Amino acid sequence: MKQKFNVTGMTCSACSAHVEKAVCHVPGVDEVSVNLLGNSMLVVYQEGNTSPEEIIAAVDAAGYGASLPVRSGAGAAPVQPAGATMEDELKHMKRRLIASFCFLIPLFYLAMGHMMGWPLPQFFHNPGNQLLTALIQFLLVLPIMYLNDKYYKVGFKTLWRRAPNMDSLIALGSAAAVIYGIAALFQIGYGMGHITYGLGDTGTELARIEHYAMDLYFESAGMILTLITLGKYLETRSKGKTSEAITRLMDLAPKTAMVLRDGAEVEIPVEEVLVGERVVVRPGGRIPVDGVITQGYSSVDESALTGESLPVEKGPGDKVAAASINKSGAFTFQALRVGEDTTLAQMIRLVDEAASSKAPIAKLADRVAGVFVPTVIGIAILTAAVWLLLGQGVEAALTAGVSVLVISCPCALGLATPVAIMVGTGKGAENGILIKSAEALETLHTIQTVVLDKTGTLTQGKPAVTDCHTAPETTEEELLCLAASLEHSSEHPLAEAILAAAQERAIPLCPVEQFQALPGRGISGIIQGSTILAGNRAMMEEAGIKLGDFTAIAEDLSSQGKTPLFFADGKRPLGVIAVADTAKPTSAAAVAGFQAQGIEVVMLTGDNRRTAEAVGRTLGVDRVIAEVLPQEKDRVISEIQAQGKRVAMVGDGINDAPALARADVGLAIGAGTDVAIESADIVLMKSDLLDAVNAVRLSKAVIRNIKQNLFWAFIYNIIGIPLAAGVWFPINGWQLNPMFAAAAMSMSSVCVVTNALRLRLFRPAVPSTPEPDAKAAVQPRVQAAVFPKTKGADFMEKKLVIEGMMCSHCVDHVSKALNTLEGVTAAVDLDSKTATCTLSGSVSDDILKQAVAAAGYEVISIG
DSSP states (O other): OEEEEEEESOOSHHHHHHHHHHHHTSTTEEEEEEETTTTEEEEEEOTTTOOHHHHHHHHHHTTOEEEOOOBSSTTOOBSSOHHHHHHHHHHHHHHHHHHHHHHHHHHHHHHHHHHHTOOOOHHHHOGGGHHHHHHHHHHHHHHHHHHTTHHHHHHHHHHHTTOOOHHHHHHHHHHHHHHHHHHHHHHHHHHHHHHHTTOSOHHHHHHHHHHHHTOOOHHHHHHHHHHHHHHHHHHHHHHHHHTHHHHHHHHHSOSEEEEEETTEEEEEEGGGOOTTOEEEEOTTOBOOSEEEEEEOOEEEEOHHHHOOOSOEEEOTTOEEOTTOEEEESOEEEEEEEOGGGSHHHHHHHHHHHHHHSOOTTHHHHHHHHHHHHHHHHHHHHHHHHHHHHTTOOHHHHHHHHHHHHHHOOHHHHHHHHHHHHHHHHHHHHHTTEEEOOHHHHHHHTTOOEEEEEIIIIIEEEEEEEEEEEEOTTOOHHHHHHHHHHHHTTOOOHHHHHHHHHHHHTTOOOOOOEEEEEETTTEEEEEETTEEEEEEOHHHHHHTTOOOTTHHHHHHHHHHTTOEEEEEEOSSSEEEEEEEEEEEOTTHHHHHHHHHHTTOEEEEEOSSOHHHHHHHHHHHTOSEEEOSOOGGGHHHHHHHHHHTTOOEEEEEOSGGGHHHHHHSSEEEEETTSOHHHHHHOSEEETTOOTHHHHHHHHHHHHHHHHHHHHHHHHHHHHHHHHHHHHTTTHHHHOOOOOHHHHHHHHHHHHHHHHHHHHGGGGOOOOOOSSOOOOHHHHHHHHHHHHHSOOOTTOOOEEEEEEEEOOOSHHHHHHHHHHHHTSTTEEEEEETTTTEEEEEESSOOOHHHHHHHHHHTTOEEEEEO
């Protein structure tokens, strides 16, 4: 059982280490990951052996607080986002900080004004008023201590429980300064009393008063508390920015949904939507839950989920996801996944869990943090003792001891890893890259080989027409018309590709008689009185058709990994159409992107070797492993790992799940199956292989940032503690004042968080020259055949603005209506709602308008 808990009272890495240690000792707990940044804890435990109540009790016993996240309803997401809690905390800290400065400024002015040469009322220059001056300083520091009493409450409590943290260092340092100041008050009073009643040597007592009046340390205590609070405020404000990605995701979810109940539209809270209900979405509205469209067409903006900027056309049967925006057109869909089952809720959960998890690189910082504070307290005591033994006096010893306590910063160590992980995973989610754990994010940067599944990962996953070769007396339009008409009755997978090519060109189909499927050969039928054959070479040879040059053409197409289909009219060949599973537009750029990072690219497929090698050559992969059965894919991964290489696997199908789990890092294409996504460590929402390259780049950027943070956190303490202890004082007179030590400590944490925020500047790589789609490559040739242009002819171009087009089907209708007109070549664009018509003859505006109106749309203007 995996359960998340909210944890309160943690202020530094020592706190998170103590909480983790306490929960680990609970019987039945298998794994604990405490997130200092998010004030949360993820626990994996055995339900029969322990319970959330026992885990909460263990945290309470350690001196901290824990609770289960509050939920608004069954299966709903937490009602209180982390950002809201942090905002309240910031407001409270800001009030404390302003009030602290209101008392610190007069305190500092009064204590240091005479040394700085600042003007002070004569009252404070009178030697007889030194006790009152000291008492005023004491009264000014008391409100600062009260406003920041959290450091004392938490610090001394954890110290009592033998689990000191950063608050303990602040509490000890500031309390020591105040106690010394109170002792100085007594010394001043003692000296003045002896002078008044003549009980001692006046010169000696005046020296005593002068000495202690200059060493009160109240301003040091006030400055320490105020500067630490200032640092905490800046740190908290910066930490709030690290979780902006999760906050933005949570803000995407609409609060209400319009559902159909008893034939009427009813607006209800989104938490009350039930699986199976029909939901209505108006133009401009956000989709409340996941489902499938049952009625209507629209373009949907899914950029919040996938990072894809262009809207996607949707119609009946298409799936829609919560938080997507309906750009145009109203539609009704059936709810399939609600509450925490929606895509958005799962994204929030994955990002949150990844941010809460720990990367292996954080273990060193955790080990150091566990002993850091007790070690620092020991160093501070040792430092003060050494100064006293060297005869430097109580003031010098106190200065050195307090400086050591205050400058030491376990916070920077504790924040070095989680802030970078949180910003990195959030940035990934913004770009459609869902990282499930910090460990996967760290491992990804060490990958040496990436194994790519071919079908659906490198390629589109469905066949498309790539080439169209015709006999001299046959046009491409005629060949596609005959091919599509014949294939219309076929159930062969390649038939869909030919039908799609004809539909895109708005080529009408002819009726087919006596259709016949010949297993292992092809199909035949009678079209307009002629027997048309479509199939492989064996079918043509059995029919006695001499293929001539088409045999060589087919061999060449086969060598490129394409499937050639022969067409004949029963007596002579009409042509060859090649069909292939074409590469995705960004696949070649993605392969080059991996290789540019020094990663070997391996293509893994169950296809025959000839086809696989042709695709591999086209995309430029380093190695092709073909004819691999689904159950053998994980064995191939193991063999590569046995060579000492770290392997990433990218796949999209059920048969890829074992290989995804076997690889060091598994990346699932988002359009793949749920099984593949469950088995993967990283999910690519856009089904774009270039996102896998960006995931590696992001991983390297995050780990580089973590190493920078850890370096500066360690080097800060390595340099700062000896400086504060006065190690350099005998050599060059360097020693750090506690006030400057407090400022340095505050800024160290702020610097670490600020450095991590640089990851927000990460930009995903995009291909500089997108690879042309093979389907697009054949279209110019088809267009030339369908609409031949006579050399020297005059052409006119007209642009029609059309109202009513909502989807790709509308585009097809308008395109077909215009292109059937003699002398008209039309290109229809859905985004701009226009049709650009190239006219090779005299075609009036009225004819164009009538054609569009007959298709069910209206021409607004013609330019």
